[in-house]
Amino acid sequence: MSDAEEQTGPPITLVEPIDVSKLDSEFRKTIRSMPNGEELMACFACSTCTAACPIANQWDYKPHQLIRMILLGMRDDVLSSKEIWECLTCFQCQERCPQKVRVTDIFFDCKNLAAEEGMIPDNIIGLARELAEKGQLYVVTADWEREDLGLEPEVPGLSANGIREILKTTRTNKIVGGES
Amino acid sequence: MKDAVLVIGAGVAGMTAAIELADSNIETVLIDRLPTAGGNALDLYKAFPTDDCFYCFEGSRSRPGIRKCFYRSALIDQPNLHLRTDTEVAEISGSPGSFTVKLTVGPRYVDSRKCILCGLCLELSNAFEQISPQCQPQAVIYRPDLLDDGAKKAESDCPTKAINLNAEPTEETVNITDIVLATGYHEMQPINVDEYSYGKHPNIITQLELAKILDPNGESGGALLRPSDGAQVKNMMMIQCVGSRDENYYAYCSKICCVFALKHAKIVSSERNGIGITVVYMDMRTYDRHERYYRETRDSGVRFLRGRLHLIDPREDGTLDVTVYDSLLNKYLRHNIDLLVLSSALEPPESNDGIIQLLDVQMRSGFIGPSDPFSENEVVAGDHLYVCGSATGPTEVPESVTQARAVVSKILQGRRS
Known part of the structure; x- marks a missing residue:
C-alpha cells in the first residue's frame, strides 16, 4: 500500500526527450533568409524528398528529417551532419517537392553556414x-x-x-x- | 399560421433554412433549446473560409449586398419567421405533410419584446446575463438557480417591466407540413481521455474554449491569457484528433477540427504577436480549398509536428512540460508551454437520440442520416422530414448553408406539385 501512495508524480519513463527550449529557434529564420531558402516554411513533411533521394538509405538523417531539424532549430546537429556534404546535388528532391521547397539549395546554404564555422x-x-x-x-x-x-x-x-x-x-x- | 414549416435548431443551418423559407413566403417556426439563436457559431469569433466575423454572414439572397447583421436583418424583421428560443419539442403526432407538434416554451422570465438592454438588472444581480452583444432575441437571460435579493429588486425596478421571476413554462401547438432537423453538434469534453488531463489542469482547454478566449467580445478582450492565473501566454500547443478517429470514442473524422485549429493557430501567430505555437497532428485533413489555409498558417510561423503526445508534466509555475513523439524524426521532444488546446471530437447532441426515435429517422454515427443512404439527397431524412448542417455529422459553415438551401429547395419543389 505504501508504495502506491508514494508514487504521486507522472509515470516513470525511460524517454530522454530533446528540450525544445534549448534549441535555436532563430535557425529557421537564418536559413529562410539565405539564397533559395524562402520556401522553407512551406514544408509539410510529406517526405517526397526522401523518396526521391538516390542515397538517403545510407543516411542517418533523411532529407525530410534534415528539413524538420532546421524548422525545429537543431542547428548544431544539421551543420555538423555528414549528410549535407554527401548530398549528390542531383536536385531530384527539389524537382519533386510538392510545396516548391528548394531542398538541395537549402543543403547548399547549410554547407555554406557550416563552412563559415569551420565545420568541413x-x-x-x-x-x-x-x-x-x-x-x-x-x-x-x-x-x-x-x-x-x-x-x-x-x-x-x-x-x-x-x-x-x-x-x-x-x-x-x-x-x-x-x-x- | 397556415402550412408552416418547423425548423428544429437555430444554428447556422437552421437559421439559413428558416430565413430562406420565410423569404419564400412560407410561415416558419424556428425553435432552439437555448435562450439565444446562433448555436455553436455564436462562440466562434471568426469563421472560415472568409475569416469574417461570423455575425456578418450574408443572411438572405433577397437582401443582396447587405452585410449587416444576419440576426437583425431577418430573425426580427421577417414577418413569416417565428423564433421560439428556450423551446423544445414535447410531442409530434399526425402524419407526414400534416404534423401536429406540441412545443414546450420557456419559462419566459424576461419578455424579449420589452427588454431594452438597459443593463440595470445586470448591475443588481448575477442571476441576469447578456450572453453576447449579438444575442437574438436582444434581451438578457435569467438563471433561476442564481436567484438573490438583487434579482427581486431588478424585477420591481425594471423600467419596462420586462421581468417576471415567477414565469411558468407554457405549451404551444402548431400545425406543420414539413420538419427540418438542424440540431447541430456538440464539442466532446475529453474528460475520459486520460492522457490529456483535460479537466484536471486549468490550462488544458478545447478549441471552442480557445475561440471564446480569442473573441474580442470575451472576458479578456481577445488577449490570450492563461486560465489558471491570467498571465500572458508565451508558448502554446494544439493536439489534433482527440477522441476522433478513435474506436474508443468516435470512429469518424470530425472533419472540421483541422481547419478550426489552423484558423486559431493563424490568429495567434499573426494577430497575437510573439506567441510560439506548435500543432501536433497525425494527419492534417484540410480538404478542398482549405489547403491554402494550411500553407498560409505554416508560412506565418506556426510549427507543425507529426506525432502524438507522450506525457504531460505540470510544473509549479503553472506551465506544462509536454513531451511529444515526433514520428518523422523518430525523436521525443519536450516543450514548455502555458496553454494546451485539444481539438476534441465533434459529437451528436444528447437530444438527438430522442428526436431520431420520435421521427423514426436513420441514425448515422449518432447523427441523422438520409432516409435512402444510396440516393444523392443527403438532406432528405424521410417523408416531409429534412436534415441539414451538423445534424448530418460535422460540417463547416458554408456546407451547412448549402445544405440548408438544398432543404429549402426540396420543400419548395414539394409545394409546387
Whole structure:
C-alpha cells in the first residue's frame, strides 16, 4: 500500500526527450533568409524528398528529417551532419517537392553556414586543396585509354593557371588555410 | 399560421433554412433549446473560409449586398419567421405533410419584446446575463438557480417591466407540413481521455474554449491569457484528433477540427504577436480549398509536428512540460508551454437520440442520416422530414448553408406539385 501512495508524480519513463527550449529557434529564420531558402516554411513533411533521394538509405538523417531539424532549430546537429556534404546535388528532391521547397539549395546554404564555422569534413578540404593548387579537380593523365583513342597525351591548350589565380581570391583559398 | 414549416435548431443551418423559407413566403417556426439563436457559431469569433466575423454572414439572397447583421436583418424583421428560443419539442403526432407538434416554451422570465438592454438588472444581480452583444432575441437571460435579493429588486425596478421571476413554462401547438432537423453538434469534453488531463489542469482547454478566449467580445478582450492565473501566454500547443478517429470514442473524422485549429493557430501567430505555437497532428485533413489555409498558417510561423503526445508534466509555475513523439524524426521532444488546446471530437447532441426515435429517422454515427443512404439527397431524412448542417455529422459553415438551401429547395419543389 505504501508504495502506491508514494508514487504521486507522472509515470516513470525511460524517454530522454530533446528540450525544445534549448534549441535555436532563430535557425529557421537564418536559413529562410539565405539564397533559395524562402520556401522553407512551406514544408509539410510529406517526405517526397526522401523518396526521391538516390542515397538517403545510407543516411542517418533523411532529407525530410534534415528539413524538420532546421524548422525545429537543431542547428548544431544539421551543420555538423555528414549528410549535407554527401548530398549528390542531383536536385531530384527539389524537382519533386510538392510545396516548391528548394531542398538541395537549402543543403547548399547549410554547407555554406557550416563552412563559415569551420565545420568541413577532411575529404572536402582535400578536394578544395587539390582545386586551389592545381586549378582543376581531375588532372588528365597520359594513359592507355587516351592512346587507344588516338588522343595526345595531354589535353591540347588546357591551362588551369587562370582558374588557380581566380581561386586565390575566393573562399576556397580560405578553406585550405590561405588568405582570401 | 397556415402550412408552416418547423425548423428544429437555430444554428447556422437552421437559421439559413428558416430565413430562406420565410423569404419564400412560407410561415416558419424556428425553435432552439437555448435562450439565444446562433448555436455553436455564436462562440466562434471568426469563421472560415472568409475569416469574417461570423455575425456578418450574408443572411438572405433577397437582401443582396447587405452585410449587416444576419440576426437583425431577418430573425426580427421577417414577418413569416417565428423564433421560439428556450423551446423544445414535447410531442409530434399526425402524419407526414400534416404534423401536429406540441412545443414546450420557456419559462419566459424576461419578455424579449420589452427588454431594452438597459443593463440595470445586470448591475443588481448575477442571476441576469447578456450572453453576447449579438444575442437574438436582444434581451438578457435569467438563471433561476442564481436567484438573490438583487434579482427581486431588478424585477420591481425594471423600467419596462420586462421581468417576471415567477414565469411558468407554457405549451404551444402548431400545425406543420414539413420538419427540418438542424440540431447541430456538440464539442466532446475529453474528460475520459486520460492522457490529456483535460479537466484536471486549468490550462488544458478545447478549441471552442480557445475561440471564446480569442473573441474580442470575451472576458479578456481577445488577449490570450492563461486560465489558471491570467498571465500572458508565451508558448502554446494544439493536439489534433482527440477522441476522433478513435474506436474508443468516435470512429469518424470530425472533419472540421483541422481547419478550426489552423484558423486559431493563424490568429495567434499573426494577430497575437510573439506567441510560439506548435500543432501536433497525425494527419492534417484540410480538404478542398482549405489547403491554402494550411500553407498560409505554416508560412506565418506556426510549427507543425507529426506525432502524438507522450506525457504531460505540470510544473509549479503553472506551465506544462509536454513531451511529444515526433514520428518523422523518430525523436521525443519536450516543450514548455502555458496553454494546451485539444481539438476534441465533434459529437451528436444528447437530444438527438430522442428526436431520431420520435421521427423514426436513420441514425448515422449518432447523427441523422438520409432516409435512402444510396440516393444523392443527403438532406432528405424521410417523408416531409429534412436534415441539414451538423445534424448530418460535422460540417463547416458554408456546407451547412448549402445544405440548408438544398432543404429549402426540396420543400419548395414539394409545394409546387
